[in-house]
Amino acid sequence: MIYNFYEKMFTGLVENTWKITSLKETGGGLRMTLDPTPGMEMRTGDSISVNGVCLTVVETGSSVAFEISPETMRSTNLGELKVNNRVNLERALRLSDRLGGHIVTGHVDGIGAIIAKKKAGDYTFYTFEAPADILKYTVKKGSVAVDGISLTVNGLDSGSFSAAIIPHTLTATNIGKKGPGDRVNIEVDIIGKYIEKLLNFSQDKDTKLMGLLREEGFAK
Template sequence: GASVSVNGACLTVVAKGDREFTVDVSPETLTVTSLGKLAVGVPVNLERAMKLNERIGGHLVAGHVDGVGWIREKRQDGNALVVTIEAPPDILRYCVPKGSVTIDGISMTLNTVAAHTFSIAVIPHTAKVTTLGLKKIGDPVNLESDLIGKFVERLLQERGLAPQKPAPTIDRDYLQKRGLI
């Protein structure tokens, strides 16, 4: 019953051995993450659940993936690898320069935010100890929006100070992106 983050998705361990573990993945998780597209042998980011008495190194991350983005550009800038990610509007709404976003479970600071994309700077240490350095143009990544931003928006909506979030339009594109057709 322990929780483990696999590429940013919080999953429950149902069986474990010396060098492996088994998790159950719900249809919802397969719909909103890229986990269903993983192949055997592909490296993933793994992280145990945080203990409440430990230091927080980064921003608050719940392991509740909001959607999938795609690597659109990678370029070197000094010692950093600048990565541009295309993200859905429901995630971009919570993105602000110097704010936080979680990419495949990795807490990152947003450099720039544009209409359809955002960029991050990956330092050599992060590239070495996570899968971000291995990602290629077009690769999917799991994205979790800033938790505090979501709470603030919800509080403002309840008080009539922010518009209610519109329901998604269910069309052919929506169904294809979720692998339903």
């Protein structure tokens, strides 16, 4: 059970970017084929983070293919990809691996958009517009996954958050090719969701307990 839990977890540390060689419609979905780069082995059935979306490898060999469901196309930016675009790739975490980024599930919470990109010294500052239901889980100095990249939130306001991208990340991922207007997949830190659920559960139990105590005359 523990193995299955980690089998589909990621860290947000992109291993490589591969070029899309073909996109074919398949009954409302999409079959995406990539040109593989040596040194990143994949097997049929493997779970791979593709631009932050957990997909299953359906074919390997001279090319690697994934099938994207209609729901995934609607809820992520994968349906907007074009041939020759590069996608961020990360293989699923193994129990022996170090967790260098943060826990990423590959289940995108929503789509945001780059609204600003500014160079400052060696760093490039990106500002991302995001829905309120994503921003409520976003905290300054906390972690967020953008197109599968583990980033640290540098700034936060009512409608957006920002992050400083180091030169290595710009060249090792596809974010360096993106700018204002480009849409990105966003996944918040799942730990925040667990905390929210536990707090809501605790408050609900407390409310029911107080109601029972009042009924029995032990509380006002």
